[in-house]
Amino acid sequence: MAQHLYDPTQVESKWQAWWQQNGTNEIDLAAAKNPYYVLMMFPYPSAEGLHVGNVYAFTGADIHGRFKRLQGYDVFEPIGFDAFGIHSENFAMKVNRHPAELIPANIANFTRQLKMMGFMFDWRRTVDTTSPEYYKWTQWIFLQLYKAGLVYRDVKEVNFCPECGTVISDEQKNPDGTCERHPETMVERRALPCWFFRITNFADRLVNNHLNKKIDWSQRTVVDQVKWIGASHGAEVDFAVQNAPAGTPAIRVFTTRPDTLFGATFMVLSPEHPLVETITTPAQAAAVKAYQTTCAAKSDEERTTDTKEKTGIFTGAHAINPLTGAPIPVWIADYVLMGYGTGAIMAVPSGDHRDFAFAQNFNLPVVAIIDPDFSAFEPEMISGTSTEEKTPEQLRAEVLAGKAAWSGPGRMINSANATLDLNGLAKEDAIAKTTAWLSAQHLGNAKTQYRLRDWGISRQRYWGPPIPVWYDEEGNHHPIPESELPVQLPEMTDFRPKGDGKGPLANRPDWYNYTAADGRKGRRETDVMDNFLDSAWYFLRYISSNDPTQAWDPALVKQWMPIDMYIGGNEHAVLHLMYTRFLCMALHQAGVLDMGNELADPGEPFKKFRAHGLLIKDGSKMSKSRGNVVNPDEFVAEHGCDTLRTYLMFLGPYEQGGDFRLAQISGIRRFFNRLYDYYFNDAKQVVAEEELPKPLRVKMHQVIQKVTKDLETETESDPIGYNTAIAMLMELLNECKSHDVTSRSLQEALVTMIAPFAPHLAEEIWQGALGNTRSVWSAKWPSFDASLTTSDTVEIVVQINGKIRERLVVARSASKEELEQLARGTAAVQNETKNGAEVRKVIVVPGSLINVIVK
């Protein structure tokens, strides 16, 4: 008899055609009773095509979606293309073509590859962010935020990358001061007029929803976001300037340690602080000016290296310490940044190592305000002195004498005035008491300060949606009416940035000259929007991708949002994922987005997010610059996409990534050959499940239990175990092949569990070998009988003093006493006691082991 052989190419093309014909992956959103929305980060359609890193990410998400579908959910799993942005624009310039003609070809190639991989996408609902039908609504979103007061225009010092020829955000700048896209180019500071989104308005929700577990996200992503937002709790305090010109405002500082205010012996302002010019005395003016000039030439990174010698200059002015009434000198120094807090600090040299170092350098007074408590001493609590060979008493004396700074715990001293007495208090009580006092005296108030800054969305480039704003002849800005959207991007042949801080659209008077409906004349905004705005709402558009009348259908959004599962790379933790959360909160506040999100914050778009690991090749991340990018086409041609998908998931834990080595792919291929052979060639006698040999039936239910658990993602600490699920399926197949009988339930359970990994092969078996007439995608995920996941007998290890001496097969139900008697009766234990040893203790762990302690 001729053997059927597994031919992946034939199987895959057959079922892809069948699925398309039967609309298997298409979903009627409105009719769905049990909606489950699976999202993956849509790709940028590069000219090189899809690489296996993309495939790795999408496969993990697709398996999740297919698993949920088999569990009975109506799963929506869309895909689209993120094709605006500097990346496409730069590539187009490099090859001397227009992005508008390159993108469709790239999208066509990506589409071919994505279809080849057999993902469960509903291809009727794709989006392309560069199509006017899409960016019309990106512009509409800008206008909604504009109306809601969440957009403002400001001239600010911005990050400007000379190579990009445009503004970039803090997030898009590398820690070493270079540009994320151009690691060889240092980012400059430039003052440019820019449009900003008020993301900082939402800082508390963005951070607290994580801390309060309102959303279930991968821990590392949460850590990255929380750190990036950087909430510090403290107080704002006003310091009046002594002998200042009339009308000079007080200097406001932010501090996390208002309790140490009695020890504030000087102040430091950022060199860019607006009050510097007003308060600087004539005698100091020249020196201050010179210092400001040196600072302006330095990058933030040069200014803020902790190891650097402290520099600064005295302004000649004094401010009044609001608690002591004493005048304290006001200095400026580069390490105080205008962009954080209020751009001014109070300095407490006895309690802060930076302030102490500064005071040492410039001979400023130090007043001890904390009597150190050494009971939980850590070396970093003290600075300004050496701890070598000193007793706590000696160190304490140095702190009290102002010869060292103490930032550890202790009791307040020297901290009282006529109406406020902190002496003897510990830190927390002193903070509360001081803050309350300041508030009552109108000298300050409690305040939470965030590191997060507003999102500058202006790009002086071509390949993006024009910002829908126009300026009248007085320079006032006005929104473009919604009825005029989209503001179409004009066709241009030369769209190179000139480096003058203006976008290419500024060279097109025919485009930017604007006449409003009421006849007023003006000019359009010539900057375009940041590419991250395009990708901050694409999942809303998937829902209504073919609706020309609105950005999204409110009823469908309420039905489908928030996203049930978002899977993507952690590299977007502080970029895309932060902007997206903000945008949904902003749109909710603006009254145009209601996700019916009752459990979490009503503005949160993603209930769950899981960060997948990185696919490594030759010891480093796959990237074009390293030249180690692998294209999936050849592997699919040789082994089929089912094998590639399953191989990628078998590499290691999905959330930790893996090393792409081809050695093991043959293992998966062999597994599938054996699986195919089992169903098509290996005629087992089919019996009722109850008549299966006990070990086979037990194995079946154990594997169902384990695989279900490995694919579930109940909580963040419940890892995705695709690799171990595959191993269990291999074990089950091995067990199946070693018996002469099988059952229908077993045959269906095994193939159903394989289906999320190898959908085409599963369909071939489901319909071809098992004779079902409906798709495997209408099957039900198998359930397990908990009473069958354990066998009646169990092997127990008998240890003597922790060393394995014997193995016993006993009834699982055996009691502790019975087990102990059995253990005492074994030859090993008998031999020990015969030689005069005495049994001191017996530890019995039912179902596992017995440890006999003898002496």
Added chain:
RNA sequence: GCCCGAGUGAUGAAAUCGGCAGACAUACGGGACUUAAAAUCCCGGGACCGUGAGGUCGUGCGGGUUCAAGUCCCGCCUCGGGCACCA
């Protein structure tokens, strides 16, 4: 410097609560089938000692807790990632 991961056979890795370390694969060795090779199937497969039964050691390093430690605690080392005068 700080924070977060990780370190287990030749290799990728596995191991709910502390309870038999190495599941499942890959490479490799042996055998069957074959004229031969491939494919397939069977057996072996942490290291060392031993003819064997068996024994000793073994999860980056050094300590500790425990009847019992890959797992918990303390102190380090290496690699990967993130952050860095944030008041």
